Amino acid sequence: MSLLAVSCCLALLVGQAFGAGYHEDIGIPEASRIRLKEAQRASERISGGVASDYGDNPYLAGILITLRSGQLSVCSGTLLSTWRVLTAAQCWYDGYNVGRKAEVRQGLVELFNAFRFDVARVTMHPGYNPISLLNDLAIMQVDSGFWSNNKMMIPVFLPGLYETNTYAGVDARVSGYGKTSDYDQLNPNTQQHALTVKVMGPWECYWSMARRPADSSKVMCTPGSVLWGTCGADLGGPLVVPNFNATGSHLLIGVISIQSPFGCTSSFATGYTRVSEYVDWILNH
Structure with a gap:
């Protein structure tokens, strides 16, 4: 990555x-x-992640x-x-x-x-x-809308305008279509994968990525490991807080942006564009 x-x-x-x-x-x-x-x-999904069932993401x-x-x-x-x-x-x-x-x-x-x-x-x-x-x-x-009655097509919930929560220490769920390891092998499953990870604090995030962000206030991180990490086609995918405040809604807090060029399991943190910094722009479009 x-x-x-x-x-x-x-x-x-x-x-x-x-x-x-x-x-x-x-x-x-x-x-x-x-x-x-x-x-x-x-x-070929998130490295170290768990295979997702219908409706999980x-x-x-x-x-x-x-x-x-x-x-x-x-x-x-x-x-x-x-x-x-x-x-x-x-x-x-x-x-x-x-x-x-x-x-x-x-x-x-x-x-x-x-x-x-x-x-x-x-x-x-x-x-x-x-x-x-x-x-x-x-x-x-x-050009044609997603089906609102399909349990596989449910939009996320966005943070409020001017949200200041860094979500540090929160358990969040990352999902995507990236491969399961740097050397993934064929297996009989063909599903999305997802992984629960803990959001890092801003200072730890800054020093744990393979590349320092241009503006650390607009980036958040989850830790990498020799056992897990985001890979390839996960780029652009969501980092959510599931069942936020027991509402049943999935709160979108990050979008996968900065992955390690040294591999999915190189232990470098994954960098996400911090959604709370862009709510106004998102709502205007």
């Missing part, structure tokens, strides 16, 4: 590994791998992006309403590749077998920077 003689070249490569270049490095090969393994009844969306190069890439996203999905801006433009069209897959645990909803419009945050990953958010509007 380094020699002085070639420092200029390495700086460029490190920039691509840490920031821009998601589609060529991860998204495109992940789309091909997931399609193949679903055909072979395989699983009703807000989780799969996103297939056809790039201008014609190649297919993959991300995850979160249902905001019956018409809109929130994801990472990297999924549409990673600094090198830009999307030509996209579709949301929802309603089943299998990415390529789920119901298809074509994306009519993509709105990236105007302050998004593909190198620093600052303001790494995009909203996708589908």
Whole structure:
């Protein structure tokens, strides 16, 4: 998820590994791998996560992006309403590749077998920077609404305006379509995976990521481990507080943005765009 003689070249490569270049490095090969393994009844999900049953992550969306190069890439996203999905801006433009069209897959645990909803419009945050990953958010509007009576299609609940809670120490649930390990093997399951992790405090978050965030106030983290971590196609997926305040609603607090370039289980923290910093922008779109 380094020699002085070639420092200029390495700086460029490190920039691509840490920031821009998601589609060529991860998204495109992940789309091909997931399609193949679903055909072979395989699983490729969050590393160390638990296989999800129907309805476990009703807000989780799969996103297939056809790039201008014609190649297919993959991300995850979160249902905001019956018409809109929130994801990472990297999924549409990673600094090198830009999307030509996209579709949301929802309603089943299998990415390529789920119901298809074509994306009519993509709105990236105007302050998004593909190198620093600052303001790494995009909203996708589908051209036909999700089915409100389907228990696999339930939008998340957003934090209130001006929310100041850091959620440090809170148990949260991360879910997505990324692979189950750096060296994942074929197995008979083909489901979404999810994992319960504890939200880190701001200071611990800053020092635990493989790359320091451009603005730590707009990023939150969950710890990495040699046993678990977010992988590849999890990018853009949700970090939620399930059954928030015993309301039965899933509170969206983060969107997967900064993953370790050294692997899913490299023990570096996963960085999320902190949703509470962007509620006003989200509601306006």
